[in-house]
Amino acid sequence: MPYNNIFSSAEKVFNMKERYIRIILIYFILLLVDLVKPFGYSLNVEFLFLGIVSVFLIYPYFPALAWGGIFGYFKDAVSGGGVPLNLIEFFCLFMVIRFALHKLNRKFAKVLLISVILIVHIIMHSLYVDMFSFGGALIFFIQSIVIFFPLNYLLRKWMKISPVGYI
């Protein structure tokens, strides 16, 4: 019956819109946490970066990229740097993740992907500020890994996406 098709299409559109709104809300909240830093500099983690990587892994489609790019631009604007490093980085990240998700099947490989993404992020930003601190980089890596997986789990639950095929 044609009415069933119309209703199912409308339902799909509604679910998609709800998902996009959730993505925007997630990015906004994580950017706020990065700006407010409730634990000061004792917690050396970029929540927006982890959230964007997490959403790209859960939902590697254009809306996630578009909003990720917009929030990356906001992050660059607040930082006051001349180069939109985060904007460029998030676009590249999206491409890499989409490519990798097609090639990687095992969970272990995806954990490795996260580690590589973090290491590349550390190298890029260290080059940008022209300073590398091994201790700082190590703390950033460990704290990010520890926070990433619970964050990914919560986001997946909240976005109501099945874990099959993703981390």
Next chain:
Amino acid sequence: MPFKNTVQNLFIFFSQKFTVSSNKIDAKLTELKKQNLKLSLKLSEYQDLAQENQKLKKALNFKTDKALELIGGEIISFDPSSWRRVVAINIGEKNGLSEGLYAVDEGGWLVGKITLVKKNYSRLVFITDPDFRMPVFVGDSSFGFLQGGLGQIKVLYIESNDSVKKGDKVWFRTPVSAMPIYIGEIRNVKKTSDSLFQDIDVKLYSEDTVFRKIFVIK
């Protein structure tokens, strides 16, 4: 009367004793009063000297030192990047701030410098930011350039023959005051034979990672 003489003699004997004691007490009392008077006069003299000292100090301070003016502020947001140590504070032009002013924490230790001032807020760069630079004194006689960093703070351009050692204080003076503002102390000194300058690491006094209140020195 029998024993009359004896009783009288005894009475006189004891009377003498009492009379002598009273004289002693009187003398003692007189002495104490004299000393008290002397001390009172000394106290007046000292009070006059203290007042004179205050006047001279005030005159001297007016020429060489003004009282520091501190403007209190709070951190309202942080740079979202983990590689920068830049914050926004809730005081700006309307509070009399200008670029280049230094900020200290509640303990009086230097924490950073104002790099941007708007009407209602300002940007403060912490010492631990990779872009932080400022000239500093080291110990009693050396002069160098403090370079900020995330893991290590260094003092550059201290010549090899300068006598600096671990524990020497790193400090500076603001343009408005002769009072030193302390930044930290030397943690490590490395001298190499093929370098003109020493490699100096600094341990900051202000290493609190969760503070929110700062004071800008005007």
